[in-house]
Amino acid sequence: MIRKLINRDDKSAAAPAGKTIFAIGDIHGCDELLSQLLTKIDADAGGLDAAQLVFLGDYVDRGPDSKGVIDRLIALRKRQPGAVFLKGNHEALLLDFLNDPEDMTHWLDWGGEETLVSYGLSDILRRSGKDLAVEFAEALPPEHLSFLKALTLKHRAGDYVFVHAGLRPGVGLDEQSEEDLLWIRKRFHNTPRDQRPSFTVVHGHQPVKKPLDKGWRIDVDTGACWSGKLTAVVLEGTSRRFVST
Numbered sequence: 001m002i003r004k005l006i007n008r009d010d011k012s013a014a015a016p017a018g019k020t021i022f023a024i025g026d027i028h029g030c031d032e033l034l035s036q037l038l039t040k041i042d043a044d045a046g047g048l049d050a051a052q053l054v055f056l057g058d059y060v061d062r063g064p065d066s067k068g069v070i071d072r073l074i075a076l077r078k079r080q081p082g083a084v085f086l087k088g089n090h091e092a093l094l095l096d097f098l099n100d101p102e103d104m105t106h107w108l109d110w111g112g113e114e115t116l117v118s119y120g121l122s123d124i125l126r127r128s129g130k131d132l133a134v135e136f137a138e139a140l141p142p143e144h145l146s147f148l149k150a151l152t153l154k155h156r157a158g159d160y161v162f163v164h165a166g167l168r169p170g171v172g173l174d175e176q177s178e179e180d181l182l183w184i185r186k187r188f189h190n191t192p193r194d195q196r197p198s199f200t201v202v203h204g205h206q207p208v209k210k211p212l213d214k215g216w217r218i219d220v221d222t223g224a225c226w227s228g229k230l231t232a233v234v235l236e237g238t239s240r241r242f243v244s245t
Contacts, residue, residue, distance in 0.1 A: 011215045013159035013200035015235040020045060022243070023054040023162055024232045025204040025211075025220035026088065029063025029114060033230040034072060036245045041232060044243055053080060054155060056204040056220065057088025057164035057182075061111025063225040067118040070144050077147070087151035088164045089182040089205070095148060098140075101133035108132075153181045160235060161197070165205035166217070169195040189217075202233060211242045 015021050022041050027034050038048065045051040059073060060066035077083055090111065097104040097112060108116075113124050116132060119139040124132060154173070155162040161173065166188030168180045180188075185206055196216045204221035211231050212219040222244065224230040231244040 011200075011213070011240065012238060013235075013240075014238045015160065016158040017237075019052050019157070019236070020050070021052045021054060021157060021160070021235040022232045023056060023202045023218075023220060023235070025056055025222060025230065026058035026207075026224060027055075027063070027069050027230060028058055028061055028090070028111065028225040029066040029069055029118065030224045030230060031063075031065040031068035031072060033224050033228065033245050034069055037230045037232060037243070038072075038076075040243050040245070044234065049080060052157070053083040054157075054162050054202075055083070055085045056162060056202070057086045057151070058090045058204060058221075059088065060094055060115045061090045061107075062114055063111075064114065065118050066115040067144075070147060074143055074147050084155045084162065085147070085151050086155065086162060086164055087153055087182065091148055091151055092178075092182055097129070098133055098137055101129035105129040153178055156199070158235075159199050160202055161199045162202045164203060166203050167191075167197065167201060173197070191216075202235075211244070213240065 024037065041051055042048040059069045073085060093107045093110060094115065097107045108124065116124050116136055119136060121132065121135055121139065163181050165182055166184045167176055168184060169187065169191040201217045203217065203219060206219055207221050207223035208219050211222060211233060218233050220231045220233050222229045222231040229244050231242055234241050234243055
């Protein structure tokens, strides 16, 4: 079970000694913003290779260049094997569409249409889900599919846990379901004080106008595809701050 820690709201969580972690919120196909943010992180860290990067998921959908985002993340993974890439609910939707297109055509309304366009598909809304899935499977580079299938659900470092959406209150970290880790919102956000975890949770999934630091949880999804602002939280020792485009 999750240990209770009444005072986690005091922002006393610490990153591992000697590490500076940059946890990046939902990118949603905004490759240009990702490029800008990585440039800022490079300057902030004194070199991108000096940063511990954690990506919180939702790399695809809605924005104009999901393919470009995945290309950039794969290149970054080759340069920085220690970077962490978490799975978001939109990556889950994409994979589900490939596996069961007729039952998953609603993905197109969630931003999937823009993703398909970025991979070269056209005339999308007039075609069947099965036809689109066949062409998408052909257009999707094998390296992209492998990257998407290899995404992890959670990462722990020091007093921090990184997930895409959040945690179900009262359930141990290792017993959390994939559905909750990718989709949960209000039940996590409204976790009673006596059920909050002993670590600080860093997450995205819920768009906010500016990054939110509640002490026990940090939300860095600043709605990049709508706001033009992509954000990372910087964790070093017991300090925390934000870098945005």
